[in-house]
Amino acid sequence: MLPEWAIYAGIALAFILGAIGLTKHLGPEWAWVNRKIIHFSIVPAVLMFYYGRIPAEVFSASAFLFGLFQLWPHIKRREFSWYQIEHNYGEVFFAFSASIISLVLPKGYATALLLAMAISDGVTGIVRHFYFKRHGFNVRLKKHWTGSLAYLLTAIGIAFLLLDTATLGKIGWAVILTLAEYQDWVDDNLAVPLAGSLLFLIFVVCYF
Template sequence: MIETALGVAIAASCIIITIFLTSKLGPEWAWINRKLIHFSIVPAALLFYYGMIPKEIFSPAAALFGIVQLAAHLKHKELSWYQLNHNYGEVFFAFSAAAITFFLPRDYATALLLVMAISDGVTGVVRHFYFRRNGLKVKLKKHWTGSLAYLATALVIAFIFLEGEAIRKVIWAVVLMLAEYQPWVDDNLAVPLVGSLLFPLY
């Protein structure tokens, strides 16, 4: 019980502190702030992996976070330093995290969570600075530089958290990278959905 309380306190603190600090950067850094908040769930994912936060707590907490963010959109009172009008990516992220941690085995769910947090975050940061450096509008753009960063980090996560042959881990990382890059479905839905469909193969 004490271990769980400590895990929840650490995980919540990391997320809350990141949200507070990013608010100081302001709306002009909204795209980077979103990715920093993605990164902030890494401690929660690792604490979930090591059993300090059970799925019965992690999943409802993620869903509640999604509801709070959705309410801000519906009331047109977005937290402007990281929420974008008509973009529900952070809401999809939270609901997806709730679903995969509840329905998938812990090891696999952790790998998928870390890809959503780290790979997507790194991708966004790389793309952001690539477009800014080249004087182009960064908002919502995809680029191969970000996808390369996504693939590299997804490979590291796959080799640490997934079992099986190396080629299967490479295929997993490549497929998730393509799911992130495709333009039709928000990647915060596409990646966890595709990753969940891949689970029987792993």
């Protein structure tokens, strides 16, 4: 008989694989939206992790393996064209970052950061996509205040639900993550988890 965590892990995996299958049917022309749909698909796994249905070690190992699974097509130069972009390793960074965050940060804080990476980043990407598409601009790799506003609002909501700090701290957390997502020097799938991890250290120092 399978352990309970394995059943929940299987359900979480089904959401992710289902999203990959769905986006494959949408095709490469929707690659930037497809990437965000796959971002959203990890939310059930994150919630199962938060409520203790999936142990941190299992979540971390699964995210790491998923990162390797996505890295391999890049190495072979045979990307999954419907959501992977040549020379853009964002989805790989996302998976590896999730692996580390879930293992080293406290569960509540890790969940908040993971949800910001999945939901806030997903929302901002889709808002930007349709904004630029509607105005006839090239969608790829463009940042815009409309997407950043969507990121900020969703990140604030996540902060108020999960972070145990003052109101100003919650808003500041969301603002800094939004800026980390918006900057162009470091891939946001690395910049956001790095900024979020540094903020956790600041919260700890200020608390004690």
